[in-house]
Amino acid sequence: MQHFAIEVIDSDLRIEWNRRALGFQVTERHAAFEVEGIPVELDFMRLANAHHEIVLVHNAEKTYRMKLLPGADFDGPPNFHHAAFECGNRDDWLALLDCVRKECAEIVRGPVLHSFVKPRGDGSWVEKEAVCILDPDDHRIEMFCDLDTVDDDGTQDSASVVRLKGTGTEEL
Numbered sequence: 699m700q701h702f703a704i705e706v707i708d709s710d711l712r713i714e715w716n717r718r719a720l721g722f723q724v725t726e727r728h729a730a731f732e733v734e735g736i737p738v739e740l741d742f743m744r745l746a747n748a749h750h751e752i753v754l755v756h757n758a759e760k761t762y763r764m765k766l767l768p769g770a771d772f773d774g775p776p777n778f779h780h781a782a783f784e785c786g787n788r789d790d791w792l793a794l795l796d797c798v799r800k801e802c803a804e805i806v807r808g809p810v811l812h813s814f815v816k817p818r819g820d821g822s823w824v825e826k827e828a829v830c831i832l833d834p835d836d837h838r839i840e841m842f843c844d845l846d847t848v849d850d851d852g853t854q855d856s857a858s859v860v861r862l863k864g865t866g867t868e869e870l
């Protein structure tokens with residue numbers, strides 16, 4: 699995966715929040731109808747040298763409303779659920795967590811060690827340490843580190859090396 703695009707209520711505020719909380723930089727900003735057929739504001743932001751990893755989309759004609767409660771959309775079309783950012787190591791993840799807390803992002807889950815093999819783990823699947831927040835537009839964003847890899851034979855490279863049931867191609 700390379701990038702995702704999200705709708706935002708206020709582009710200027712979101713750019714500033716993405717800078718402070720997540721360390722993004724602006725690459726390009728474009729107004730609606732700069733190019734025929736593109737009726738929305740588009741802001742491209744990057745973490746390193748790729749042109750962008752995130753695109754902020756704003757439609758000035760749309761009346762936006764915040765969700766009532768996280769996960770409380772009991773009527774409506776299927777939503778995109780969350781996007782996740784991977785940190786290179788646990789220290790970077792803790793630093794990002796600090797940064798996000800300072801920006802008053804609402805934490806909806808964690809920080810938690812997802813693990814059914816490590817003693818400190820919560821007993822859940824997918825080996826990693828993670829936190830889920832709501833950004834200022836109520837998008838759910840996960841930040842994690844130390845995600846396990848899976849070998850060609852389906853063996854998960856966790857602390858105790860587990861062959862996960864049901865992960866072989868022949869079992870799909």
Ligand SMILES: [Fe+2]
Nearest residue numbers: 780781782840
């Ligand atoms: Fe996730």
